[in-house]
Amino acid sequence: MTARVLLQGHARLGSWIAIQVHLHNDGPSVSGELRLQGGTQGGTRYATLVQLDSPSDKDWILYAQPPSFGQQLEVLLASGGNVIARQKVAVTIHDPGQLIVGVVAETTAPIVGTLSLPAIQNQQPAVVVPLAVADLPTRIEAWSALDRLVWQDTDASSLSTEQLAALRGWLALGGRLIVVGGTAGIGSLGGFPDDILPYRPTSTVDVAPDSLRSLLGTLPKEATDVPAMAGDLARGRALATSGDRVVAAQVAYGSGSVTILGIDPTVGWIAESSASKSLWPALIPPRSEGTVSMADDTQIVSAVSNLPSLSLPPLGGLLLLLFGYVALIGPLNYLVLRRIDRREWAWVTMPILIAAFAVGSYAFGSALRGSSIIVNEVGIVRGAPDATEGTAQVYLGVFSPARGTYQVAVPGGALLSSPISGDIFGGQGSSLDVVQGDPSRVRDLAVGFGSLRTIRAESQVVVPKVHAELALVDGTLTGTIRNDATTTLEKPAIVLGTNVKVFKDLAPGEQVPVSLVVGTNGFGQSLSDRIFGQIFFDGSVSSSEATRRDQTRHMIIDQLTNDPQFGNLGRLQADGPVLLGWGRQAILDVAVEGQAAKRVSNVLYYVPLSMGIRGKVTFQGDLLNSTMVETDAGFFSKEPSVFNFGRGSATVSYRPIPFEGRLTVSHVRFGFGFEGEALPIAGGVAVEPIPDACMNLKQGDKIPADCPQPVPQNQFDGMPEIELFDRTGAGTWHRLAHPTQGQTYDLADAARYVDPATGTLLVRYVNEAQDQVGFAVAVSIEGVVK
Numbered sequence: 079m080t081a082r083v084l085l086q087g088h089a090r091l092g093s094w095i096a097i098q099v100h101l102h103n104d105g106p107s108v109s110g111e112l113r114l115q116g117g118t119q120g121g122t123r124y125a126t127l128v129q130l131d132s133p134s135d136k137d138w139i140l141y142a143q144p145p146s147f148g149q150q151l152e153v154l155l156a157s158g159g160n161v162i163a164r165q166k167v168a169v170t171i172h173d174p175g176q177l178i179v180g181v182v183a184e185t186t187a188p189i190v191g192t193l194s195l196p197a198i199q200n201q202q203p204a205v206v207v208p209l210a211v212a213d214l215p216t217r218i219e220a221w222s223a224l225d226r227l228v229w230q231d232t233d234a235s236s237l238s239t240e241q242l243a244a245l246r247g248w249l250a251l252g253g254r255l256i257v258v259g260g261t262a263g264i265g266s267l268g269g270f271p272d273d274i275l276p277y278r279p280t281s282t283v284d285v286a287p288d289s290l291r292s293l294l295g296t297l298p299k300e301a302t303d304v305p306a307m308a309g310d311l312a313r314g315r316a317l318a319t320s321g322d323r324v325v326a327a328q329v330a331y332g333s334g335s336v337t338i339l340g341i342d343p344t345v346g347w348i349a350e351s352s353a354s355k356s357l358w359p360a361l362i363p364p365r366s367e368g369t370v371s372m373a374d375d376t377q378i379v380s381a382v383s384n385l386p387s388l389s390l391p392p393l394g395g396l397l398l399l400l401f402g403y404v405a406l407i408g409p410l411n412y413l414v415l416r417r418i419d420r421r422e423w424a425w426v427t428m429p430i431l432i433a434a435f436a437v438g439s440y441a442f443g444s445a446l447r448g449s450s451i452i453v454n455e456v457g458i459v460r461g462a463p464d465a466t467e468g469t470a471q472v473y474l475g476v477f478s479p480a481r482g483t484y485q486v487a488v489p490g491g492a493l494l495s496s497p498i499s500g501d502i503f504g505g506q507g508s509s510l511d512v513v514q515g516d517p518s519r520v521r522d523l524a525v526g527f528g529s530l531r532t533i534r535a536e537s538q539v540v541v542p543k544v545h546a547e548l549a550l551v552d553g554t555l556t557g558t559i560r561n562d563a564t565t566t567l568e569k570p571a572i573v574l575g576t577n578v579k580v581f582k583d584l585a586p587g588e589q590v591p592v593s594l595v596v597g598t599n600g601f602g603q604s605l606s607d608r609i610f611g612q613i614f615f616d617g618s619v620s621s622s623e624a625t626r627r628d629q630t631r632h633m634i635i636d637q638l639t640n641d642p643q644f645g646n647l648g649r650l651q652a653d654g655p656v657l658l659g660w661g662r663q664a665i666l667d668v669a670v671e672g673q674a675a676k677r678v679s680n681v682l683y684y685v686p687l688s689m690g691i692r693g694k695v696t697f698q699g700d701l702l703n704s705t706m707v708e709t710d711a712g713f714f715s716k717e718p719s720v721f722n723f724g725r726g727s728a729t730v731s732y733r734p735i736p737f738e739g740r741l742t743v744s745h746v747r748f749g750f751g752f753e754g755e756a757l758p759i760a761g762g763v764a765v766e767p768i769p770d771a772c773m774n775l776k777q778g779d780k781i782p783a784d785c786p787q788p789v790p791q792n793q794f795d796g797m798p799e800i801e802l803f804d805r806t807g808a809g810t811w812h813r814l815a816h817p818t819q820g821q822t823y824d825l826a827d828a829a830r831y832v833d834p835a836t837g838t839l840l841v842r843y844v845n846e847a848q849d850q851v852g853f854a855v856a857v858s859i860e861g862v863v864k
Contacts, residue, residue: 079163089144090172096220097140103130110157116142121496126514177204184231188344216240218247231260234269250332258339276314276327279307285320292833295356306340359707376499377637382475452477455679461541468541474533478525485671486520492537549690560589567659574655575700578608606635653735657685697734698858722852727844734837743861746828762822767812786815803840
């Protein structure tokens with residue numbers, strides 16, 4: 079037996095890993111199973127049935143959740159109680175917020191060597207993993223540890239049908255595929271389907287360096303023409319063009335994207351200069367802008383336990399029982415015995431009354447918890463417009479009114495495990511025994527009296543089909559949404575960043591108009607509160623079914639907006655609008671052997687929608703993404719719009735969400751502050767670059783009247799210097815006057831600094847003092863898209 083973990087053994091908590099096991103048998107036939115103990119708390123034993131004839135030579139795939147600690151897992155081949163063979167496999171566990179980039183290339187060393195990404199939060203560098211096609215799993219669930227994938231000079235037709243389907247699903251959930259040029263030519267992309275590519279390369283052309291300035295920033299003097307894969311833009315937006323041909327483009331696919339960079343970034347002046355330092359961060363954004371795994375499931379596990387059977391009994395019933403007991407065993411018992419003149423019988427009546435009340439209390443509790451087994455299903459299902467295929471993350475709560483052991487089956491080959499954060503009720507010391515296959519099974523699930531066990535499941539499911547036509551016109555999201563499914567979408571909502579529009583229930587075939595003014599409203603308020611309002615969680619069994627349903631859905635949204643680094647962001651991690659809709663129909667056909675279980679379901683359907691942008695628009699807040707390009711500063715940390723760093727500089731790329739057409743910029747505004755989000759406002763103080771003559775002054779020179787006064791060293795205000803990259807002419811950096819806390823600035827001649835094709839603005843924050851700067855900054859780019 080030999081075994082290895084795909085993706086070269088890289089994983090993170092909450093992600094699935096695929097272990098490929100090769101079994102060669104020259105001896106007698108073997109009927110047994112492959113076993114592995116895993117899960118974040120070692121709380122799941124995974125197994126898959128194996129039949130080895132003699133002779134045989136087969137590969138098997140076993141899926142598991144990695145452990146919280148340790149770097150090895152042991153795979154066993156067992157038959158009954160006998161272990162036939164064992165093999166240890168290496169696993170590398172990464173932090174939830176750490177970026178993992180895979181590289182599939184004919185020769186991976188040049189890409190790995192030039193792929194320079196800045197360390198952002200807590201100085202965590204990105205992990206770059208060389209991969210072969212054989213390292214890519216065949217199920218989407220096992221791709222969840224991978225955030226970005228770079229592809230070069232490898233024939234895409236070598237991907238199996240299952241791998242290609244998993245790649246599609248991974249992209250839809252937030253993955254980013256970057257295809258770069260090389261020596262293999264345009265034929266290497268033939269295996270990628272047209273519908274995921276922004277353009278199909280049809281020829282190779284020589285591209286002038288100036289055509290690549292929006293991608294590479296400052297060009298070296300020795301820059302010359304470079305060959306590039308070119309074609310006609312089919313969808314998405316162009317990042318670079320040569321004449322009427324596109325040589326770099328990007329298209330959204332679900333929550334993710336596919337980028338084609340027609341040039342080879344590993345050779346010539348591009349690799350030898352600082353150009354690649356600007357290129358790769360622009361192509362590979364931080365992980366917080368798209369994630370496909372869940373590192374902490376506390377909120378959704380709490381939602382599973384939100385059942386009347388697990389709630390506190392009503393206070394009125396408890397008080398009635400208590401006072402009735404006190405009254406009966408005391409005054410009433412005494413009065414009755416005195417009336418019949420048999421007070422000495424109290425030695426008999428009091429134990430009888432105590433026993434009767436004990437039985438009554440037990441009956442009262444049993445009545446509240448019910449007598450049926452309940453399977454409570456809470457899930458998040460991700461789909462795409464005009465499609466019925468989706469991926470589900472489902473949490474199944476199995477409630478039992480009495481202590482028992484059950485056999486649970488889930489059809490469809492779902493991957494099952496214990497929750498990442500463990501069960502809230504019961505089962506803390508018991509592991510799940512999972513047998514993978516179709517159906518997947520949990521053997522001997524032990525549930526305590528009046529308790530609940532939680533099972534985590536991931537599977538491919540059917541999603542309600544939704545059709546949407548949306549456009550952002552003059553700052554208002556308009557269009558229509560139509561429910562093409564056969565089921566009702568309950569309380570659907572369109573979410574674009576912190577902007578929310580909630581609709582009435584959408585019946586099958588029904589269409590509703592959309593009109594949502596996009597702004598920066600809702601700051602400081604959770605997304606769940608904006609959809610459902612503030613909800614009081616009293617944990618009482620007397621809560622109505624509708625109230626309890628809203629409580630559960632409130633917690634699901636809180637889980638969805640949770641970030642492993644920053645907590646509840648109050649917004650979805652998506653570049654465009656998202657439709658959130660709800661259903662009560664079960665999506666997994668869970669069976670408890672020998673039991674007629676009652677089913678309760680709360681399912682969130684998460685469907686990213688495409689959106690056209692035209693007319694006057696202000697890209698700020700949710701419509702403007704910021705990406706770290708480069709930093710040489712010490713003690714650097716960055717939250718969404720708050721920076722802290724020591725002496726040095728940090729270069730940031732501000733890019734609007736994807737749009738088609740060209741942006742004519744009229745204003746670029748900066749708002750600065752220390753606390754909270756500094757939001758740009760209309761107007762602002764006009765600011766222009768400091769003249770070159772002022773920048774070239776030496777110490778002791780007289781400062782001309784038109785030059786700004788430098789900030790005295792003894793008056794350090796914690797604010798950085800600001801430099802902007804000029805995209806016209808030679809492509810140089812210009813410094814602005816020193817900013818002031820609480821002030822908004824309106825940049826003069828703003829079009830010089832913004833790329834009209836992508837809307838990208840490069841800003842460099844510079845700290846020339848020994849002390850650390852700490853500031854909040856918000857940027858807005860205003861213009862017209864045509």
